[in-house]
Amino acid sequence: MSVLLPASLAEALETLAADPDLVPMAGGTDLLVHWPQHTELHERSYLDLSGVEELRPHRWETDELVLGGLTTYWDIIEDQRAWNELPLLIDAARQVGSIQIQTRGSWAGNIVNASPAADGVPVLMAYDAVVVLESTRGRSEVPLSGFYSGYKEMRRSPDELVTEIRVPRRAYDVQIFEKVGQRRAQAITKVGVAVTRSDAGWRVVANSVAPFVCRCPAVERILEQGTEVRGSDDLLPAIREDVTPIDDIRSTAEYREKVLARLLYHDLLDLCPSFG
Amino acid sequence: MSSRYFGARIRRNEDEALLTGRATFVDDVQLPGTLHAAFVRSDLAHGLLRGVDAAAALERPGVMGVFTAADLGEYWQPGPLLVPPAPIEGLTFHARTQVPLAREKVRHVGEPIAVVVAESRYVAEDAVEDVIVDLEPLEAVADVRAALAEGAPVIHEDLGSNLAAHAVQTKGDYDAARATADLVLGRDFTYDRGVSAAMENRGVLAQWDERSAQLTVWDTTQAPIPIRNGLASMLGLSESQVRVVAPFIGGGFGPKIMMFYPDEVLLPWISMRLDRPVKWIEDRFENFFSTTQERGQLHEAEIALSSDGRILGVKDVFVHDTGAYDPYGLTLPINTQCTLLGPYDVPNYYSEFRVAFTNRPIVTPIRGAGRQQGVFIMERLLDLGARELGLDRAEIRRRNFLSPDAFPHDHEILFQDFAPLVYDSGDYEPALDKAIELIGYEPEGPVQSEPGGASPAEDGGEGTDGEDGEGSSRRKRLRGTGIVSYIEGTGIGPYEGARVRVEASGKVCLVTGVGTQGQGHFTSFAQIVADQLGVGVTDVRVVTGDTREFHWGTGTFASRGAVVAGNACHAAAVAVREKILRKASEILEVAEEDLMLTEGVVRVQGVPDLSIGLGELALRSNPLRGAVEPGTEPGLEATSYFGPRRGATASGVHAMVVSVDPETAMVEIERYVVVHDCGTVINPLIVEGQIHGGVAHGIGNAFYEELDCDSEGQLHNASFMDYLLPTATDVPPIRTAHIETPSPLNPLGIKGVGEAGAIPVAALFAQAVEDALKEWAPGLEVRDIPLSPNRLFALIEEARAGGGEEGA
Ligand SMILES: Cc1cc2nc3c(=O)[nH]c(=O)nc-3n(C[C@H](O)[C@H](O)[C@H](O)COP(=O)(O)OP(=O)(O)OC[C@H]3O[C@@H](n4cnc5c(N)ncnc54)[C@H](O)[C@@H]3O)c2cc1C
Secondary structure: OOEOOOOOOHHHHHHHHOOOOOEEEEEOOOOHHOOOOOHHHHOEEEHHHHOOOHHHHEOOOOOOEEEOOOEEEEHHHOOOOHHHHHHHHHHHHHHHHHHHHHOOOOOOHHHHHHHOOOHHHHHHHHHEEEEEEEOOEEEEEHHHHHHHHHOEOOOOOOEEEEEEEEEOOOOOOOOEEEEEOOOOOOOOOEEEEEEEEOOEEEEEEOOOOOOOEEEEEHHHHHHHHOOEOHHHHHHHHHHHHOOOOOOOOOOOHHHHHHHHHHHHHHHHOOOOEEEE | OOOOOOOOOOOOHHHHHHOOOOOHHHHHOOOOOOOOEEEEEEEOOOEEEEEEEEEEHOOOOOOEEEHHHHHHHHHHHOOOOOOOOOOOOOOOOOOOOOOOOOOEEEEEOOOOOEEEEEHHHHHHHHHHOOOOEEEEEEEOOOOOHEEEEEOOOOOHHHOOOOOEEEEEEEEEEHHHHHHHHOOEEEEEEOOOOOOOOOOOOOEEEOOOEOOEEEEEEEEEEHHHHHHHHHHHHHHHHOHHHEEEOOOOOOOOOHHHHHHOOOHHHHHHHHHHOOOEEEEEEEEHHHHHOOOOOOOEEEEEEEEEEOOOOEEEEEEEEEEEEEOOOOOOOOOOHHHHHHHHOOOOOOOEEEEEEEEEEOOOOOOOOOOOOOHHHHHHHHHHHHHHHHHHOOEEEEHHHHHHHHHHOOOOOOEEOEEEEOOEEEEEOOOOOHHHHHHHHHHHOOOOOOEEEEEEOOOOHHOOOOOOOOOOOOOOOOEEEEEEEEEEEEEEEEEOOOOEEEEEEEEEOOOOOEEEOOOOOOOOOHHHHHHHHHEEEEEEOHHEEEEEOOOOOOOOOOOOOOOOOHHHHHHHHHHHHHHHHHHHHHHHHHHHOOOOOEEEEEOOOEEEOOOOEEEEHHHHHHHHHOOOOOOOOOOOOEEEEEEEEEOOOOOOOEEEEEEEEEEEEEOOOOEEEEEEEEEEEOEEOOOOOHHHHHHHHHHHHHHHHHHOOOOEEOOOOOOOOOOOOOOOOOOOOOOOOOOEEEEEOOOOOOOOOOOOOOOHHHOHHHHHHHHHHHHHHOOOOOOOOOOOEEOHHHHHHHHHHHHHHHHOOOOO
């Protein structure tokens, strides 16, 4: 096993092009947690991105917030503009692990780790974030909502790095993020949901209820069309169309489905005239 | 007794070292040339061991040895039965104690099969992977009920079944009482297992020194002296050749009183063979298998009540899971049996238990030690009774409390220390009143619903303020209150000792045989001694847990350190005080009655110029010339022992307010109150610390901590990622109040407190949650612990779907 320490993005991309088997490492807060169980990881070599300074800063453009490939939760928590404009990023960031994890863990790592329970992904997806991938072959942009194709499967080739995450700046009149874990902090989400409404319409994104974090188009349709919803159970058919929760050690499919419906129902009750 | 420190709220002497990271724990002891051990453990819960092939491991560079049961020869012996069963009439008990390494068979996942010793832990762990184990799987039985069923796979074949014990204890005539009752309620209850989750896992470092023929063992044990005695006997050494040191320990909680763990037996032996120090530090994953666990019991319980809520009798029949072996005898089920009676007058009692072997890690006491289960059963029965009779929950308890003049109260059954279960003293009603006042409990209080907190999006960005768990919840939260009471048998014998010595510096050295795992002994014991000797509390250097310093004793368990060792410290200090005054009176030529002992100086009342410092006195008591006269001893030193006739009964009332989100079944504890009686209090700050830790422990057990074990005995959550301990955000601030009914069984009037906080929490949780949900989910009954958010969700759904299934 070896760990390579590129000093620039160009060097990182070349190194990765030469050996696409290398595992990129940002904060390491996912990689190192899986380490003891996944012995196959011990044979791999690592591309430690921590020295690639240009990937760290985030910046505000006229019409978007651009996160770097190494931007951490804490970087955003410290940015007052994010509190004002894109508060769900803050809500999610503050729910991730503990402060120690928030200062190490990166948004890009959260996306590429591709856990169905990831907390950073739902809010980014509800804000229509776009993932920017770069390799020596060039640069491509993939909407986060189309990034995943299956459990831990995604539209990223092994030689590509996530170099940016672009979040449009829009005016939202609804922004909601809910996480239900087994305890109040340091808990893996058993069901979570992010909801936004802007000129672009409703976005409903759920986590821990499918092989990957995903939008819920059937629920979004109900909201767009103003379909009458008289109680949380009325949302269940749409939810069952959108997601496929399972029973696991943390929860049951029934819990996930029902609680997702209830979170949505109660959060939207005051906001949607069609809910009553 | 002049009381300057005793009873004072003072900070702990040991905290500076602990908080600045300078305290020595086992893994801090680094000896040159140390080898490191790692264990080859069974992957199966039940299997026949056909062979172990260590050839490849032995070839790995850096490996110094691989040892199996066969290599141990005569040294291979099952561990001792730590507590023989109490002499209960008609008792059945089969002792099957753990072995150093599995020989013909493995009986639980994680049971050690071989130990690898290498130049580093890395090499040792890699070499573990090289060892080939030939295990033939046997059908496993992990469930305690299945273990006792006809045709279950038998874990100890020679017994013919998995029944480890059976006992009945009775008082009065339950059936007769039942026949006259106005109300009889019966239910099934389960209390599941958890781990103790001490912050520091177990660890052992053994060093054999060939030149001095001395064995030194650093061990995270709660019982260094018994470990020393056992090792000397097993290894054929004199006790004076073996020194066991239990330095600072990051939490004991009971499993560290267990002995002998395989590592404790093996490392000293290996160190002697290889003539190198050998260290093993348990990792967190191993801890889920190799350290003992507790609390698995199934109860079928029944209460007979009069129409005014008086207890006429209780019947409880239960099965206790002891895991693969039962080295701790019957301590746990007997504690359950005895503690169930609580602070109440129970005229008729029938209690019967069976203990079953299962293919799971070994069960021995964890903080509370069987008491939780008893309290849970009794408090649940009272809650159900109150509900059924339309009585207030606090009122039904009040009506059944033993009255203050009922002491000593004989319950007519045997306790874990073989002594009759007799409560020494207590006064329960004031504690209940105080708790009611502090929590603001309203009899028959209505359910209040409250809108959730503000949206976090509007939150100004200051740290977390409690809304995080439920995000921008607009859902209603239901509030409920719980209030329960309990007793705890503490401070049992046999004895502990202490030696107090005034040194030439005028400072005091206090040595006792017990070990310390965070209880504050360096302060409490110092307080007791400082008062007697008129010195400052920081002038007393306390030494615990080192067998070279004190030869006699048993250990820290059963909430007994302060009671038993504390009184020994007191006795030794009193004896030294007498020596001081006698010597000073000789030197100053003043009658002893005219002497005062303050600030490290003996003074003569009314004669300010005439005095002698303790240091000077100590020097003069150990002269370089002259003889020690017959009947005297050199130095200002005394050794004393204390052994109580029986345990002291502590008690308490816990109350809390919870708010439940009925849609997600997430529970938040809003307020928590403990009114506690541990006799006279040495240091309220330390007592509160013990209680807070206990409550946190109890909250984990009641709601979060759950071992997800399948029917094959495989554990699915052996990590803190999914074995949920409560964090700081799940444990509320705790208000405490003290009631003091001194124990007549020891001169200081102390009762133990170490386990108290943890004991009633599950019962309290159950009641408060039911109270919160009484309108939302009518008929919901909590009968299984840990409750867990998922289980609570299922209970709510069930109750709302069908008015709740009526009890068994
Ligand atoms: C104690 C603890 C608590 C946690 N709590 C939470 C929680 O509450 N919610 C939550 O969602 N997560 C949680 N996590 C998981 C983790 O912290 C987050 O997923 C985090 O965002 C991962 O970021 P990282 O930079 O540490 O990723 P790493 O571990 O460095 O990498 C994760 C994956 O992303 C890949 N990767 C990283 N950066 C790039 C890049 N720029 N381009 C391409 N691939 C890349 C890596 O190869 C790897 O596959 C927790 C972890 C711990 C240890």
